[in-house]
Amino acid sequence: MADRRRINGPGGSTLPPVYDDTELDAVSLRQRAPDAIRPLYLKTGVTPSASGSAYLEIEPREGKHGSGMKLACTVHGPRSLPRSAPFSPYMVLSTHVKFAPFATKQRRGYLRDSSEKDLGTLLETALRGAMIADRWPKSGVDVVVTIIEGESTRQDAVERRVEEWDAMNVLGGCITVASAAIADAGIDCVDTVSGGVAALVADKDGGELSMVLDPVALEHESVLAACCVAYLPNRDEVTNLWFRGQLPSTGTHNYQTLVSKAVQASKGVHGLISASLSEVIENSQA
């Protein structure tokens, strides 16, 4: 997907700086219980000019170099489709996921690259199942998620290529923040969709496999498989399922348990969305 419209400098020829920190192999191990998710901060209505908006922040990891993920989502619409667009009996949903150029260690360009487009499509799938699109014929909704800060930090991810697993966490965050923003915009949904991630990880000592909720790839020796779901808690359905990795053929760790762990994570997140939305309502009534 070459950028045809402008000439950028050669990609990949530069390398971001690496800081020679004291503890080089300081893999900050997971302190949380395996079935605990990181604390989240979610606030809706942060962008007055948008129809709906939300901001999600995940608590940074312990240690001085940790940074959590920060996501902002704006929803524009429902608004009438452009004249040239064909008739649609439904609301036309379009999603954009974009990393801020400074969100990751390696700077991102302004144009969306293939991983961002891929995330956008996954997010669209997750949201479309939840929205009652026929309530809003002939109108369009744009959902824009910006990742202001990604999870990886300075010396992280230098040698251990963990970005690929981070994509699932990013998608989980995107689903949650977009769901809150859609609710804020007052668009009908069958249920509040929320994202949850679970992974099968191996830890350094013992090599014991375990399943954890809301995994951070850096906290573990290796990630074997991960799963991200967009879950509708009241209907007990998934609108999006993204699974990747290898599960051992024997033992109790099969995909069903992994999916149910991810669902468990998203249930936790769902509680947060409801709490945050009711908080807004209380504030407005007060």
Added chain:
Amino acid sequence: MAQQTLLSPAELAYLHSSLSLSPPIRPDGRTSKQFRPLTAETGILPGTNGSARVCLADGTEAIVGVKAEIEKTADPLGDDGERYREYVKSASGVGGGDADEDRREARGEWLEMTVEIPGLRDDDAGTVFLAELLREALLADGELARKLWINRRFHWRLYLDILLISPPLSYPLPLLSLTTHLALLATRLPRLKSEGDEDPMFDDDWEAAPFLYPRQGAAAGSRPSITLLVVAVGDSILFDPSKEELAVADSALAVSLCEVRRERGQGSMEVDSGRELRLVAMRTIDPPSRLTPPGVPSTANLAASGTADVPLQQKQQQTADEAPQEGVWKAPLGGTPFAVLDSIIQAVLEKGGVADEVLDGLEGVDLT
């Protein structure tokens, strides 16, 4: 997702009800697990490292060419990386077995994949999604990237270019995946003559070039993954859906799996036909059914009632009452229940199930 298929509500309702039957009646008469017949061949492009072509009877045709180039492995630590690593080693006192450690440092980005679908922009979100999906499935087992490792300084960069010859008549995922699988099986890389970390030198005899995925012997490990598109309509699970079937699907799932041969390390004499299927990736595909026009029950149809002045109130009442009526199409809402997910995966993975048969079929294609 992909291109929208325009179907009338009456057609959608008919298709949905006939596909929900047990056994389902598919519009072209196939059974629920039957694929459309394919024509497949490999090694069609002598200028590539590996190639394959698969045609469907309706004329849809995909060609995959694999090209390999040598590339210097960029050190994430820059030019000083070597020194830095030495320093780390001396500081932490960990040494030895370093080469093995490095060997694992294969990266997924060494595989570059493009999908070209006529009529769609190459940066179209649907095309990107398709390419990412296939790429993810191929890399998920980690084997492919490891095979591209030459030494600590060099690696192969594999370009996998998928070309559809005509605009697809259905969602082309299974077609592309099977073609890619065959092309990778037919891929050969020149035999390495140099040793260690020196500049790579290769045997210039093409006949001696080993296959990327060795055919037999103890080395026969994994195989490239295949991705199957499975849709659920009512209680029916359908494989290789046509566009009409996809248009009424309640949910669609792309299931990628790879085959792991067990005979590894068991001695080369033992030829174990029992393969182990392993789920490596799975993604929900947005079913286009969510964007289909809804049907109007005859009772609520303004035009059908003959008079133009049906009270608006009554109409609203009808739409609000969302109880499904027989023969009236309604786009599915919500997600996929877990029971459906489970039955899809079961149908794919079960012993002697569809994936098994598809792999058997692919095995029968001669590799040149």
Added chain:
Amino acid sequence: MKTYQTVTKEHQSSAQGRHNSIVHKQASSLSLNSSHGQNSGALLPPSDSSPRKRPPYSQAMPITILNPQPSTPAPRRPRAVDIDMDVASDSDSDSEMGGAAVQGDVQMQDDESVDEDGDLDEEEADARDQILTPGTVVTSNPQWMRGHGTYVPPSTTNITSSLAGTLTRTNKLLSVRPLRARYNPEIGDLVVGRIVEVQAKRWRVDVAAAQLAILQISAINLPGGILRKRTETDELQIRSFFAEGDLLVAEVQQLHQDGAASLHTRSLKYGKLRNGVFVAVGGTGGGGGVVRSKRQLWTMETANGGGKIDVLLGVNGYIWISKHLESDVAAEAAGINRMEESVSSQIYSSQNNHIDVPTMREIARCRSVILALVENGIKVDEDTVTRGYLEAVEFGRESAEDDIYLGGERGQRLAAALSGR
């Protein structure tokens, strides 16, 4: 890097000759497929206990992977004449092979005509299946008139073909029928179309032609009486008659200068389609596809307990197969006024009637017959569909599961059975 460059060259040259021997191991076993039937019914995959002596292919296979066919011309397609210098010679050549040269009369050599398709109309039966290519001079004799598919280059009187196709002579009119072309609308054609766009007072309809056809709101039957005047309310609720995606059957009423067709549905035979399935096949020309014939719409009895089905072959290659509604007949008997009332309540409905499973099954069988006909280059008309259907019913009896899929090798068998008579 340099070393690899040479490797690549070697690789290319040595690989030159290695790609053409693609043989499929199980090619012979594929023919067994039909006799064993496909897996259906309980949808059980072949169990491991099944005899594995033969490759698993011959059992009920979910997937059939064939080896490429050697490049023979497609069956039952008119074969192009061998390239001969004489064909391209100038107009007054009268050689044996030069079928394209016409002197005074259209005379073609029988020995060169190939592969009687049997799908030519009577009027053109004298014109042989001689393939003309664009630029071929048909005649320079000015007594002929040029028709479709021909042109006369400036400052000559040569009638020259502008298409690849067969020559048709109608009295003094010479025209070239293309081997394959998009549907070209003609007044009076019965077409099946799909609404693609709704405008203020009209619909634009896809009829597989070069232009979208137009259906005016004034050209449809409004509910509540055939002669009711169109009102503004009708225009406002235009989507309640036809919306995007709806299928309809209509007649070509008028042709415009730009080749677009206007349709009308002002007959009870026409209108919105429901209770069935759609299939699109190629339009005119070539071996396959729908041809204009006396009857484009007929009702068929079905086997295996299915009810009657209607088959509607649009001249444009769009086909609709649906359950036959008996009420139509009753209404027809009741006289024209009653008919209006009984039909109007359903004419724009998008709700399907109840269709029983055997009928659905036979509809699917009929659809797969049509697909098989097209795939094997046989024209689609009442005769071929009816006979193909009966043949397919026989095929279905061969296997316990009553397989209705007619793709691949089974379709070829069906085609062979039909053409063999």
